[in-house]
Structure formats: structure tokens, C-alpha cells
Amino acid sequence: MFNYIKDENRGFKNLMNGEWIDGISSNLIDVNSPLDNSLLGRVPAMTKEDVDLVMKTAKDAQKKWNSVTISKRAEILYKSAELLLENIDELAEVMMMEIAKDRKSCKSEISRTADFIKFTADTAKNLTGESIPGDSFPGFKNNKISIVKREPIGVVLAISPFNYPINLAASKIAPALMAGNSVVLKPSTQGSLSGLHLARIFQQAGVPSGVLNTITGRSSEIGDYITTHKGINFINFTGSTEVGKRISKITSMVPLLMELGGKDAAIVLEDADLELTANNIIAGAYSYSGQRCTAVKRVLVVDKLADELVKKLKEKIEKITVGNPLEADADVVPLISSKAADFVCELIEDAREKGADLVIGGNREGNLIYPTLFDNVTTDMRLAWEEPFGPVLPIIRVKDMDEAIEIANRSEYGLQSSIFTENIDNAFYVADKLEVGTVQVNNKTERGPDHFPFLGVKSSGMGTQGIRYSIESMSRPKATVINLRER
Structure with missing residues (x-):
């Protein structure tokens, strides 16, 4: 199921608007194995123009995705989990060669990710809104009712690290999708092959065109451009404290959820x-x-x-x-x-x-x-x-x-x-x-x-992760106040 995300020259493609495409530039980045330095594949060094196209695609698709029912979104996530397990051997091989993790741990990561995705779907289906009577606050009568539900934030930029390239990408993608957001996945270059394979899993499971897109490239060239792009509404980042602090410094009025370094x-x-x-x-x-x-x-x-x-x-x-x-x-x-x-x-x-x-x-x-x-x-x-x-x-x-x-x-x-x-x-x-x-x-x-x-304080992070917490982080309350006529 993975053959057409790459060409005969081991050049991988990116997922944009439901299609696997090369970047505007012909520049490629080699991904070599830490085990023997063998060439595993080449990923596009995407340009700022590529990023603009991806962001527009994600923004347009999110509006349609928001109208899809929670139960339908859950069905797609259940299917994603099934496909992960069906392809566990191939995915484990890719991951093992790309990040030098042993096969047993790779398979364990994939199995855990499948469980995470299923639990995310279950949790989202059971999240409820609330109604709040106005007269519970002093000075107000009982003619006001606030109906509170959760709304998606918009386009989520998911930046994943090398060490858990399947799990820590999916732990961003699945809650974002269930909340009604579209997602742009930017995997670490070392780990990008695993990330692209994961994107293909979600696509094969039925995630609509444009709802999940990927970007590969050098952070030194497009990192700041992506994180400050006006099309991004939320950034979910796992990586070094140094990079996390930079993202926090250069962004403005964009919510951040970050897992950074530790000295446990x-x-x-x-x-x-x-x-x-x-x-x-x-x-x-x-x-x-x-x-x-x-x-x-x-x-x-x-x-x-x-x-x-x-x-x-x-x-x-x-x-x-x-x-x-x-x-x-x-x-x-x-x-x-x-x-x-x-x-x-x-x-x-x-x-x-x-x-x-x-x-x-x-x-x-x-x-x-x-x-x-x-x-x-x-x-x-x-x-x-x-x-x-x-x-x-x-x-x-x-x-x-x-x-x-x-x-x-x-x-x-x-x-x-x-x-x-x-x-x-x-x-x-x-x-x-x-x-x-x-x-x-x-x-x-x-x-x-x-x-x-799951959270860090001080230089170890910002915000709280964990399935329910992640869904809530990547959504926002919206209140509709019903004003009843006084009798």
C-alpha cells in the first residue's frame, strides 16, 4: 500500500490535497540509516511556495471536515488503527532502519499507537457539552441559558520528533482530527519516512483530501516560515527546548502545545x-x-x-x-x-x-x-x-x-x-x-x-497532553446564550 508514495529513485512524495506530489523544487534530502549509513530514501526539500499551497489546502478542507459527524470521524480512526496493525511488519522495518530502534520496540510503538487512536475516537464520541442556567449567578433571573459546545480551532501544525515517529505523530493527528481540525504534519527529517507512511495509513482509512497534509524539508529553510504562517491556528510540537523556545518567541496569538526536553x-x-x-x-x-x-x-x-x-x-x-x-x-x-x-x-x-x-x-x-x-x-x-x-x-x-x-x-x-x-x-x-x-x-x-x-513545566513544555486533554487543547468552547422572554 506504500509503493506510490515514492518513485523508482527512492524519492518520496508529500501528501497534499489527497495526492502524493513532489515539491516545486527538485531538491531532495537524503535520509540515511543510523545503523549502516545506507540510503533509505529521499524526501522533498519543500519551499515556501509549497507551504503556501499546503496551508490553503488545509484551510479549505477543514471547513468541510468540521461538518462531518463525530461518529463518521471515529469510523475513520478505527480503520486507521486496523491498517496500522495490518502493516505492522513493514512499518516496523522502516522505523527500525530509520531511527535504529529494535524491532520489538518498533512493533510495540505501532501497537500502542493503534490503541491510542481507538481510545481517541472513543473519548471524542463521549465528550459532551453543557447547559448553564443564568440564575445560578447572583443578580440574574432564570431567563438565560448558555448552551456550550466545543468547536475546532482550525489548522493544526503537528511537528513530530525522530524518536517516536509513529506514536508522537499520531498522538497529535488523531485528537486534532476528532476535534474537527485539519492537520499539517511536519515530521523530523530523520523520521520523515515513518511519518509519510503514517499519513498514507490515515489517507487509506478515509481521511478526506486536504484534511491531512505533510511537509518535509529543512527546518533551517522553512521552519520559521511554517510556524509563523498566517494559515496556522494551533501548533503541537515535540522536540528540543531550544526549538520550542524559538517557536514560542516568534509566534503571536497562536495557541501552543509543546513537549520539550527533560532532566528527569x-x-x-x-x-x-x-x-x-x-x-x-x-x-x-x-x-x-x-x-x-x-x-x-x-x-x-x-x-x-x-x-x-x-x-x-x-x-x-x-x-x-x-x-x-x-x-x-x-x-x-x-x-x-x-x-x-x-x-x-x-x-x-x-x-x-x-x-x-x-x-x-x-x-x-x-x-x-x-x-x-x-x-x-x-x-x-x-x-x-x-x-x-x-x-x-x-x-x-x-x-x-x-x-x-x-x-x-x-x-x-x-x-x-x-x-x-x-x-x-x-x-x-x-x-x-x-x-x-x-x-x-x-x-x-x-x-x-x-x-x-502528560505535561512539563518550566523549560519542559507548555500545555497538557493525554487523549482527552489533547482533544480539549485543540478545540475551544463556544457559547450560545438563549434569552427567554420573561413571563
Whole structure:
């Protein structure tokens, strides 16, 4: 079902107004595999003129889509979920080659996305409006009734990242569609092939022409133009804090929903279950090489427990599968680019030079960085504050939970934190004081279940995601006031 989104020269096309087209320019961007640098395909470097056409198409189509019933929209989403599962093997292969994620995790992402889409349809069908009597407010009689329903915002720009190219694109597209919006998907260049395949799934399921469109191209050339385009009514972005702040700065009067960076802390208290704690830290820090905004990115552990925890972590790191996901279901795989690997190595070298104790790892082969653990990391080291997006974890020793809270909150980020303790009073004490969107008690930091609220504070994001929350974010209340004649 995917053959005609690309030509015989491995050049992919973009979806615009129901057709797969080349850009006005003949310029193409190579998409190479992080696994072996092989050419996977070429995507159009779309121009500002292309963007104008896409935006007009999306604007015109949205008006018709808004008149489609909720139940009909839901049917299309159910079909999309079915098609995802029917094509799971092919999609997993594309994703594995494009972002170096192991096959098992790719399939898991696709299955989870299908569930997300179905739950989104179910949730939207069950969202209701309200009627508000006027006499409930002092000074008004009972001759006024406000009928409140939700209206679409218009054209949603969905900008998705490389690390979850199916799930984090669909988590923007599905709620936007159910709210009655049209969508322009701008996937990360590394991840764009997966994004285009996903767009084809929605098209095949029956999304009308122009309601879902795609744009590929260099952010340095068209990024600002897209985000400030007058045809955009809402921006849903997942990516770096740096880019998110720029979008926030240059846009005006456009609602934003953004998931940005994180420096998620695992706080380990004296009474923590060490086996449970170590297992969760390992899974949270090293799965998919730590290339997740919700990865455990630092451990704040009380001194009395630190030696024992470090010993357990080292033992478990020695058993982590490392390598090419084509050969095994590896947890630690090559990073997405040489630039990403270079940055992680900078943090490693800084920690070494400033006296941190390298417990294990620290070596590199190409873009593959072996799982790395540092002990006795101090707050003057970059690794204590900067997000590596790689398989390196700092242990910061603290005297008590108050010091852990203070260090955790000193970060510019505020996505999630974990607290490991058997004392429920301490769990709530710490959770109440942490400046983050979510606190996990006795579990690794993670996204989901997808109907839970998901948000970051400070430099970690803006707005609240989660199925119902996303639908509400990408719609607005509209009130119609009925004025009855007084009798």
C-alpha cells in the first residue's frame, strides 16, 4: 500500500490535497540509516511556495471536515488503527532502519499507537457539552441559558520528533482530527519516512483530501516560515527546548502545545526497595539508548544507600544488550547521528575531567556509545544539568530528601521525576515539592497510560497532553446564550 508514495529513485512524495506530489523544487534530502549509513530514501526539500499551497489546502478542507459527524470521524480512526496493525511488519522495518530502534520496540510503538487512536475516537464520541442556567449567578433571573459546545480551532501544525515517529505523530493527528481540525504534519527529517507512511495509513482509512497534509524539508529553510504562517491556528510540537523556545518567541496569538526536553531525576531514599529501584532505573535510563524525553537522566540517592545501589546498577548494566538492532533486540543501539554521539561524549569527558568516578562504560564505536554510569557526580559538572539524550547516567549523592528536592528543582527542566521509597508519607512530601508535571512513585519516569495527563513545566513544555486533554487543547468552547422572554 506504500509503493506510490515514492518513485523508482527512492524519492518520496508529500501528501497534499489527497495526492502524493513532489515539491516545486527538485531538491531532495537524503535520509540515511543510523545503523549502516545506507540510503533509505529521499524526501522533498519543500519551499515556501509549497507551504503556501499546503496551508490553503488545509484551510479549505477543514471547513468541510468540521461538518462531518463525530461518529463518521471515529469510523475513520478505527480503520486507521486496523491498517496500522495490518502493516505492522513493514512499518516496523522502516522505523527500525530509520531511527535504529529494535524491532520489538518498533512493533510495540505501532501497537500502542493503534490503541491510542481507538481510545481517541472513543473519548471524542463521549465528550459532551453543557447547559448553564443564568440564575445560578447572583443578580440574574432564570431567563438565560448558555448552551456550550466545543468547536475546532482550525489548522493544526503537528511537528513530530525522530524518536517516536509513529506514536508522537499520531498522538497529535488523531485528537486534532476528532476535534474537527485539519492537520499539517511536519515530521523530523530523520523520521520523515515513518511519518509519510503514517499519513498514507490515515489517507487509506478515509481521511478526506486536504484534511491531512505533510511537509518535509529543512527546518533551517522553512521552519520559521511554517510556524509563523498566517494559515496556522494551533501548533503541537515535540522536540528540543531550544526549538520550542524559538517557536514560542516568534509566534503571536497562536495557541501552543509543546513537549520539550527533560532532566528527569530518580530520587532514592533510605527505605527504597533496591531491586525494584535498580530495575526501574536501568530500564528508564538505557532503553533505546536514553533517547527519550522521559528517560531517567540523573539519580539523586541518599549517601547511606549509594554504594549498594551503584553496585546493583553496575551488575545490571553488564547484562544490557548492546549493538545493532538488526542482529538482536538491543537496548542500547547507535545514536541517531554523529552530532548526537559527539555531544554525549562531551558530557562524558567533562565529568571525567572534573573528577566523577566512571563505574562502567564510557567507550564509543561510531555512533554507538556503551551504557555509561558515573558515580560522585557533582553540581559543577555539565552532566548534572544537561540532557544527554544518550546512554549515560550520573549518580549524585545527597544527605537527605530535602537536598534531593533542592537539586532536582534547581534544573531548568520540569518534566517528570521518580521517588523510590516504602514510606507513603515521604512519597507525598517529595511529590508535593517537586516542580515537575508528573511524579512517579516506585516506577521509572515514563509516558502513559495515554489517557493520563502528560505535561512539563518550566523549560519542559507548555500545555497538557493525554487523549482527552489533547482533544480539549485543540478545540475551544463556544457559547450560545438563549434569552427567554420573561413571563
